[in-house]
Amino acid sequence: MRELYSKTGEWLKGTGPESDIVISTRIRLARNLANFPFLNRGSEEQRKEIEKLIREKLKEAALTKDLHYIKLSEVSPVDRLFLMERRLISREHAGGDGERGVAFGRSETVSVMVNEEDHLRIQVIRSGFELREAWKIIDEIDNTLEEKLYYAFSPRFGYLTACPTNVGTGMRASVMMHLPALGLTHHIEKVFNAVGKLGLVVRGIYGEGTQAIGDLYQISNQFTLGKSETEIIEIVESVVPRIAGYERMARKALMTENREQLEDRVWRSYGMLKVARMLSSEETMQLLSQVRMGVNLGLINDISMETLNELFILTLPAHLQKQEGKELEANERNVIRAAYVRKRLGEFQ
Amino acid sequence: MKCESCNKRHATVHLTEISGNEKRERHLCEECAQNINNPLVKMPTPADILSSLINQVAPEIGEMAKTTCPACGLSYLEFRSKGRLGCPMDYTAFKKGLTPLLEKMHGASQHVGKVPSRAGKELIVKNEVLQLRRELDKAVEKEDYEKAAKLRDRIFELSTNNEEKKDEGTVQQDR
Numbered sequence: 001m002r003e004l005y006s007k008t009g010e011w012l013k014g015t016g017p018e019s020d021i022v023i024s025t026r027i028r029l030a031r032n033l034a035n036f037p038f039l040n041r042g043s044e045e046q047r048k049e050i051e052k053l054i055r056e057k058l059k060e061a062a063l064t065k066d067l068h069y070i071k072l073s074e075v076s077p078v079d080r081l082f083l084m085e086r087r088l089i090s091r092e093h094a095g096g097d098g099e100r101g102v103a104f105g106r107s108e109t110v111s112v113m114v115n116e117e118d119h120l121r122i123q124v125i126r127s128g129f130e131l132r133e134a135w136k137i138i139d140e141i142d143n144t145l146e147e148k149l150y151y152a153f154s155p156r157f158g159y160l161t162a163c164p165t166n167v168g169t170g171m172r173a174s175v176m177m178h179l180p181a182l183g184l185t186h187h188i189e190k191v192f193n194a195v196g197k198l199g200l201v202v203r204g205i206y207g208e209g210t211q212a213i214g215d216l217y218q219i220s221n222q223f224t225l226g227k228s229e230t231e232i233i234e235i236v237e238s239v240v241p242r243i244a245g246y247e248r249m250a251r252k253a254l255m256t257e258n259r260e261q262l263e264d265r266v267w268r269s270y271g272m273l274k275v276a277r278m279l280s281s282e283e284t285m286q287l288l289s290q291v292r293m294g295v296n297l298g299l300i301n302d303i304s305m306e307t308l309n310e311l312f313i314l315t316l317p318a319h320l321q322k323q324e325g326k327e328l329e330a331n332e333r334n335v336i337r338a339a340y341v342r343k344r345l346g347e348f349q
Numbered sequence: 350m351k352c353e354s355c356n357k358r359h360a361t362v363h364l365t366e367i368s369g370n371e372k373r374e375r376h377l378c379e380e381c382a383q384n385i386n387n388p389l390v391k392m393p394t395p396a397d398i399l400s401s402l403i404n405q406v407a408p409e410i411g412e413m414a415k416t417t418c419p420a421c422g423l424s425y426l427e428f429r430s431k432g433r434l435g436c437p438m439d440y441t442a443f444k445k446g447l448t449p450l451l452e453k454m455h456g457a458s459q460h461v462g463k464v465p466s467r468a469g470k471e472l473i474v475k476n477e478v479l480q481l482r483r484e485l486d487k488a489v490e491k492e493d494y495e496k497a498a499k500l501r502d503r504i505f506e507l508s509t510n511n512e513e514k515k516d517e518g519t520v521q522q523d524r
């Protein structure tokens with residue numbers, strides 16, 4: 001795990017289609033084994049048995065045998081938070097208890113959560129707007145696992161899941177978007193309402209019920225039954241460019257109508273990041289968000305998108321603590337975070 | 350004054366909420382006040398939607414009330430209160446109660462997506478045909494007759510092949 005601390009996953013590269021606004025694309029599949037109860041109803045023993053079985057099969061299957069496996073019961077809370085900040089596991093998986101694990105690849109494109117709400121949660125994350133590519137990869141992984149594991153499936157209801165909101169395809173396709181201008185112009189709620197009517201939901205970056213920090217939002221399908229995987233992807237695929245277009249329009253409007261204020265806002269944020277001696281995680285995300293928009297609009301030219309995207313993750317609490325090699329109080333973290341950001345952005349002389 | 354939401358930070362934002370005849374003062378810190386205005390906090394999560402739906406759909410509650418899954422022992426009422434199923438069998442055991450719930454939740458109760466190969470060639474083809482029919486409907490609606498014709502041919506091809514396969518299957522079983 002150590003080699004993860006100082007680098008970031010492939011999905012943060014800042015490349016791929018629409019990458020000025022779309023940060024990453026993620027698809028996950030929920031799967032359960034036919035011969036076991038769902039986890040909320042299973043005994044500790046069954047839970048252990050499921051974990052062992054899936055762990056062993058992951059080691060056998062062609063597309064998952066090279067993944068690195070971590071038993072979450074054996075690592076510290078900071079390590080679990082670290083994996084969550086990395087989006088390799090969900091918040092629930094980081095916080096849960098009992099035998100459970102995660103397998104992930106070197107590039108962090110693929111991860112498989114074992115014993116989350118369902119026995120298996122397979123996910124693929126790609127940089128930029130790459131739903132089809134992500135689907136191709138995850139579909140193949142699912143096929144190789146299906147050869148080894150007996151999935152709970154019914155012709156009527158599809159892949160059976162612990163929560164009926166996931167039944168059918170068991171698929172959630174989500175796209176993480178950076179929407180600062182829609183936030184600034186107070187149009188974001190309109191987007192949420194419109195998107196809701198199309199059967200999509202908006203979430204914060206770490207999933208259900210989490211806040212939108214740094215103007216980052218996840219747009220994903222709400223329905224999983226009655227539509228094929230391809231149809232679901234088509235819906236998300238048709239909506240995301242429209243939201244991106246709306247964000248670009250809002251940016252353009254800000255540039256023409258409130259250019260001074262916008263430039264002031266962007267440069268103040270940049271300046272703050274370069275001089276601050278203490279930065280909280282939320283403030284950092286908020287400032288980075290403004291700077292990121294500034295780079296997209298060509299107002300700032302001396303910093304790469306990759307560095308900015310990386311800073312969103314590397315300044316999170318567990319990442320900082322891992323880099324420092326020790327647990328830190330919030331105040332200590334704020335000092336170290338500010339120093340780290342100054343170092344990465346080039347200190348104000 | 351301490352913030353009434355987190356009880357930690359100093360309350361610097363003072364709001365007056367009026368609902369009906371009631372007036373309510375709220376004293377919050379900067380951070381908690383922001384959360385109130387955060388549109389995401391107001392967005393229901395799928396779990397919220399589920400629990401509100403479960404309460405809306407009350408089919409044959411008398412009949413379903415006595416139903417218990419023979420495999421895991423979960424009762425339908427327990428499912429209703431917790432919103433989580435106990436085992437794959439529950440989908441069969443609670444079918445009567447679940448179907449209207451799924452209809453409300455997903456706008457459908459028939460799976461049309463991927464089928465694991467273990468479930469059999471036949472079902473895979475059946476689902477593909479089902480999907481192609483929907484695409485055919487869409488193509489006709491859009492008056493894209495060229496595409497419609499192609500889809501129709503493909504559906505015909507799949508349906509006839511499937512019949513043949515079924516026969517092969519029985520022959521093999523007899524052996």
Ligand SMILES: [Zn+2]
Binds near residue numbers: 352355358377379381
């Ligand atoms: Zn507070």
Ligand SMILES: [Zn+2]
Binds near residue numbers: 418420421422423435
């Ligand atoms: Zn059951």
